[in-house]
Amino acid sequence: xxxxxxxxxxxxxxxxxxxxxxxxxxxxxxxxxxxxxxxxxxxxxxxxxxxxxxxxxxxxxxxxxxxxxxxxxxxxxxxxxxxxxxxxxxxxxxxxxxxxxxxxxxxxxxxxxxxxxxxxxxxxxxxxxxxxxxxxxxxxxxxxxxxxxxxxxxxxxxxxxxxxxxxxxxxxxxxxxxxxxxxxxxxxxxxxxxxxxxxxxxxxxxxxxxxxxxxxxxxxxxxxxxxxxxxxxxxxxxxxxxxxxxxxxxxxxxxxxxxxxxxxxxxxxxx
Numbered sequence: 227x228x229x230x231x232x233x234x235x236x237x238x239x240x241x242x243x244x245x246x247x248x249x250x251x252x253x254x255x256x257x258x259x260x261x262x263x264x265x266x267x268x269x270x271x272x273x274x275x276x277x278x279x280x281x282x283x284x285x286x287x288x289x290x291x292x293x294x295x296x297x298x299x300x301x302x303x304x305x306x307x308x309x310x311x312x313x314x315x316x317x318x319x320x321x322x323x324x325x326x327x328x329x330x331x332x333x334x335x336x337x338x339x340x341x342x343x344x345x346x347x348x349x350x351x352x353x354x355x356x357x358x359x360x361x362x363x364x365x366x367x368x369x370x371x372x373x374x375x376x377x378x379x380x381x382x383x384x385x386x387x388x389x390x391x392x393x394x395x396x397x398x399x400x401x402x403x404x405x406x407x408x409x410x411x412x413x414x415x416x417x418x419x420x421x422x423x424x425x426x427x428x429x430x431x432x433x434x435x436x437x438x439x440x441x442x443x444x445x446x447x448x449x450x451x452x453x454x455x456x457x458x459x460x461x462x463x464x465x466x467x468x469x470x471x472x473x474x475x476x477x478x479x480x481x482x483x484x485x486x487x488x489x490x491x492x493x494x495x496x497x
Contacts, residue, residue, distance in 0.1 A: 227454075227494050230267025230297070231260040232415060232461035233274045235483050238468070238475045240273055245472050253279065253287050257296055263487050266296050269326065269413075269461045272303035276316050288320040299413075299459060301326035301362075301387075305333055305341070310348050310359075317357050324413055324459060325352065326360045326387045329367040338371065342378040353383045360387035360413040365395035369406040376410050385412030390447055391419050391465070394432060400442065408450040414460045416490055418442040434465020436482045438489030448497055460494065462486050 233240065236259065239251040251259075253274055260268045268291070270276055276284065291298050300322040302313045310327065317325050333341065345359075352359050361376075363369055363386065376384060388411040393403040418440035423430045438444065451458070466482050469475040 227460045228267055228457050229490055230459055230461050231265050232463040233270045234463045239479055242273055257290055261294050269299035271301040277312055284319050298322050299324040303328050307344055314351055318355050323357055324360055326362055328362040328364040330364045334367050338374050338378055345379055349381050349383050358383050360385050362387035363389055363393050365392055368396050369403045373406055386410040387413040389415040390442055391417050404450050415463050417463045433467050436485035444493045462490050
């Protein structure tokens with residue numbers, strides 16, 4: 227398996243919603259961070275939308291990645307046909323062979339046959355460029371519905387970007403999600419989490435922790451993916467919660483990530 231860096235590992239350094247640092251991390255700096263961690267794969271997700279870069283900036287990103295020997299992958303959030311087509315163009319430009327797309331609550335209300343019909347021409351376009359589309363199980367898109375979509379489309383150019391924890395929000399335990407989606411997985415997002423009971427017994431909280439320090443059974447997860455291609459991308463992320471200040475949170479990102487990368491290497495050793 228090919229270990230790499232997902233841009234959400236630098237959620238706070240890049241900036242998200244109303245939490246944006248004075249000098250946000252750039253796409254080139256994400257490449258440099260991956261290189262410093264000894265990683266040669268970067269997946270840019272929707273927190274760093276590459277369609278906001280100019281043609282010249284995309285050319286520079288692709289050239290820098292080639293110079294550093296880093297493989298690039300592209301991700302977007304929207305399933306709008308126009309946006310997916312635009313991102314397929316970016317994939318071609320920077321030589322990405324995977325385009326990750328996240329489906330969420332609004333998409334879950336679109337009938338599966340309608341969504342499949344939207345996908346067919348996009349998949350043909352992707353195949354012509356040697357690109358595969360990986361749908362991520364996001365917070366509110368149920369995995370059984372995703373399986374229905376995948377089987378309706380029935381094309382090897384369409385698969386799953388499996389996130390090992392996202393679907394808890396959709397009312398699924400990770401074991402259920404992974405059992406359903408592992409047969410279709412072509413891309414993997416690794417993260418870890420814990421469940422903390424409220425001190426007064428008023429429910430509980432799910433929060434992120436560095437990989438290998440929480441509840442995620444990473445060896446079991448990897449065992450479920452033994453059938454996947456041996457060079458499948460495995461992207462490390464984490465759910466570092468926002469602390470008292472954005473600056474304090476950003477200061478924690480690098481040590482969390484270093485712990486996560488070291489743990490991921492251990493889990494993947496020999497696989």
